[in-house]
Amino acid sequence: MARDYYEILGVGRDASAQDIQRAYRKLARRHHPDVDKSPGAEDRFKEINEAYHVLSDPERRQRYDRPQPEQAFYGTPQEDIDFEELFGGMFGGRSARGPIRGADQEAELELSVEEAYRGGSRKLTLTGPAGQRTYDVTIPPGVVEGQRIRLAGQGGRSRAGAQAGDLYLIVRIAPDPRFRLKGKDIYIDLPVTPWEAALGASVPVRTPGGEASVKLPGGSSTGRRLRLRGQGIPARGHPGDLYAEVKIMVPVKPSPRESELFEELAKVSDFDPRKR
Structure with missing residues (x-):
């Protein structure tokens, strides 16, 4: 049975979005594979990410909190489980839909108030289990806290040559003493x-x-x-x-x-x- 996402992040079921974000950042820093070299660190890091991506999204959190006796588990935050695709290969079958598209991914993009106001371009380097990747990000003028910037085809890579997923950057505005x-x-x-x-x-x-x-x-x-x-x-x-x-x-x-x-x-x- 999958572990409870609230238990993974160490927060109560009534935790606010700020509580969830603080808990995630603390755990992610502690268990990142570049920092934590203990056995199972990478799996633990993935588990923390999965819990955060579900609980940090109001709609996904609401679905998660709703009792679903017919659904045994959730899968990754960016894609639903397809049982035919999940088990088809084990029995020599193949999904009629062909190769599976790569999973969408999310990351945070911290901006100053001036950057959010004016927009512009930024190079963003993200570190994941596969190593570092650098992205050229175009920031539209007037983005606000929580807005998502989509980088098409920059998400999870697929198998069998299918289309890659998208990378969504969640805008966070850095505190500013002036504004x-x-x-x-x-x-x-x-x-x-x-x-x-x-x-x-x-x-x-x-x-x-x-x-x-x-x-x-x-x-x-x-x-x-x-x-x-x-x-x-x-x-x-x-x-x-x-x-x-x-x-x-x-x-x-x-x-x-x-x-x-x-x-x-x-x-x-x-x-x-x-x-x-």
Whole structure:
């Protein structure tokens, strides 16, 4: 009887997608054949991959969790078991459908926010049981977290000369201290001076696509959110928006003249933010 996929990854059946991904990465690093030289390491690595590819896909996970008394096992994540093809060779028969197409495969492709925004090309090297392979990847502009990029014919090799499977690259956006993504929308901090916040100003903004400008209304406080329509991820259909959140900054070491002006302002102003 096949082992339980949740047991293989060491997570509960209520584990979140993030829990499953963390568990997979930890186990894959530990049991990769290039690292783990113990007997059975390669089989263990394949088992971990199979469990992850089923549980990381919502539809496959749902099918796996559904009781299926008539189905004894699942096979690899990218292809269903065909019993005629599986057992035909053992009895001297041959599938009427001929050679079997190679299995589709998946791998993760980590991108910076700028790469996801602009697109471009990238060389990607993946290591598997058969060794290293390098791929030329074309990244379309505006890809988002979880999107799949298909490399036709770059997946598993087939036997008997049939067509190779496809390789699907799952996009992962690397954390960035400057840009925070929520779907297609981008959030950034907008540092401004006290006088820009009080009087209003045109403030430069750095976006993944380059520098832009935003009009800061007078009387803006920290936390105010300014929207730049269409300046988010340029996804197909409707692009996202960019939101610049005001963050008022003061000099760490004000000059004598700056201190003098701040002291003068304190004397003449009756503004008390704690009484609003």
